[in-house]
Amino acid sequence: MTDGKRSWAGGRLTGLLDLEVPIVQGPFGGGLSSVALASAVSEGGGLGSYGAHLLTPDGIGGLVGELRKATARPFAVNLWVPHPDEAAVPPDRDRMARYTALLRPWFEELGLPMDQLEEPPPAPHFAEQIDALLAAGPPVISFVMGVPEARVLDEARRRGIRTVGTATTVDEALAIEAAGMDAVVASGSDAGGHRGSFLRPVNESLVGTFSLVPQVARAVSIPVIAAGGIADGRGVAAALTLGADGVQIGTGFLATDESGASALHRAALHGPDARTTVLTRAFSGRLARAIPNRFTREALAYEDRLAPYPLQYALTRPLRTAAAARGLADYVNLWSGQAAALTRPLSARAYLGELIADTGSALRRPAPGDV
Structure with missing residues (x-):
């Protein structure tokens, strides 16, 4: 491990998921994920992720096979837990x-x-999706929008698959821990894409990332991954300082060359309109x-x-x-998340490298007034 990583990269999350750095690429659905992006992040020492909530069970099995061919490092596949009021x-x-x-x-x-x-046509059925994903056995399965039933988490443990839940409030984080998941993403309202609130209405669950993270870190004993509005090393350093064990970055990786986002979408992320969401x-x-x-x-x-x-x-x-x-x-x-204006056109590996270097620099930087 390089000097730039030594002071901050080791910890509970890297040990749990066998990572070199506690940086998770946010999973994207709707065709925005790509094997190239997930594998690039994993090969760079972070955790690459792929959003599979629109894939059929057969497609999920094939996806895990493609990811295994692309990287020997850990990766995550993400599914949405269906809301009861969104039955098909x-x-x-x-x-x-x-x-x-x-x-x-x-x-x-x-x-x-x-x-x-x-x-x-009807969307893929969650129960069939998760059974296919468990059978495929990825290193990590992450969930948004809720907590899967106990039999899913029991089977994941039996197969040696790590599980990560996503919370938008402290109560959701406590529910994720109580269910027995291995880690929790504290996803602040700064985050781009769909809001994942599942215990209370979204308008009662809009907690900013840097208000949410320290509260979740105090409330649960499992590793906490900060997400939302983090796009550079300063944001990573701030999240770690507030008690997070790692970070999940969505928009920053969505803006890289390897993502499934269209050129039109990436141009918008890099343009002045991204200052407003x-x-x-x-x-x-x-x-x-x-x-x-x-x-x-x-x-x-x-x-x-x-x-x-x-x-x-x-x-x-x-x-x-x-x-x-x-x-x-x-x-x-x-x-888009609220930190898109901090992104610029880069490859995923180059972006990850900048995050690692800039995080080390930010953590070493003396506070104003220090001598």
Whole structure:
């Protein structure tokens, strides 16, 4: 281990997950993850991750095989725990008509046929996904949106798979620890993408990262991974100083060359518009943090009438796909955390290297007034 890493990289998280540095790449769903990104982070000594919540069970097995071929180091595969109120129950015809009518103006503006708004196919079933993932046996399984049932965690332990839960409040972190998971991500409201609150409504669970981390670190005994609004070494150093055992970085890695984000999305993350983000239901039916654009602004007036997740996400897919193909950022879900303005175009390995070096520098830097 180099001098730059020696003072801070060792600890409970690196020991638990067999890492060289306590840096986790945030998992992205919806095609934004990539094997190239996850493997680059793992090969660099961190924990690469892949968001698999939209994959079929067969696809999950194949994914784990691809990751094993790409890296001999530990990696994580992430799944969403379904909310009880988001059960895949098809809406009746009248409700479906109301949901599609709200989207009609944007479809017509892009010249998209309305028959693309017919009821989408059902999403993959979580129980089948997790069984396939357990059978594939990745080194680490991470979860967002809730706590999986006991039989899942029991089987993971039996197979030697480490498990990581995601909390947006102290109570959620306590629930994750009580369930027997190995580590918890303390995900502050600064984070990009979907909010993962599961014990209380999202608007009662918007705790900033640097308020959440020390509270979670005091409340639980398992390793704590800080997430949300961390994009450079100063943020890593601050999280460690506040009691975190490591950090999870999403937007910073989403902005790298290897991510599955489109060139349009990466350009937005590196541009001045990324200084502002918004929580919106417009694209998926579930609150998520993104760079605001025309669609999020115009849909704001209808947010309480939009289809629920995952139906809204499926209904807007043709709109998002067509807009991305035409380079129209005003209709694309530009997921972003609140520190995107600190990113710049880099490869994942170069970015990870900068994080490691800058964290060491920040931790060695004397505080103002020190002599």
